[in-house]
Amino acid sequence: MRRHRYRGPGQKAQVYLNGQSLTVSGSNQTAETGTTGFQVGTNSQGVPEPWGGLIAEIIVTDNAISDDDRERVEQYQREFFGV
Numbered sequence: 001m002r003r004h005r006y007r008g009p010g011q012k013a014q015v016y017l018n019g020q021s022l023t024v025s026g027s028n029q030t031a032e033t034g035t036t037g038f039q040v041g042t043n044s045q046g047v048p049e050p051w052g053g054l055i056a057e058i059i060v061t062d063n064a065i066s067d068d069d070r071e072r073v074e075q076y077q078r079e080f081f082g083v
Contacts (some may be wrong), residue, residue, distance in 0.1 A: 001077055005064050019074055056081060 003016040015022045059073060077083070 001083065003070060003074070005070070005081060016070070019071075048057075 001018055003014075005014040014073075037070075057077065065073070
């Protein structure tokens with residue numbers, strides 16, 4: 001299970017893999033804006049970066065969820081998907 005969390009301007013995105021925080025390299029990240037929203041399988045310059053697998057579920061929230069809420073979502077998915 002992979003999670004991305006963006007807390008706002010001037011902060012790095014946080015990435016979790018199977019509940020463990022990963023190191024994010026590079027400078028501060030920016031949020032997706034405009035009418036296209038975010039995309040899976042391409043980058044912001046429109047360069048194709050095909051996804052080589054299946055996506056069972058995507059959960060999108062309108063705010064950065066707390067660590068407690070993130071853990072609850074991960075627990076729900078572990079139980080739902082039997083991981």
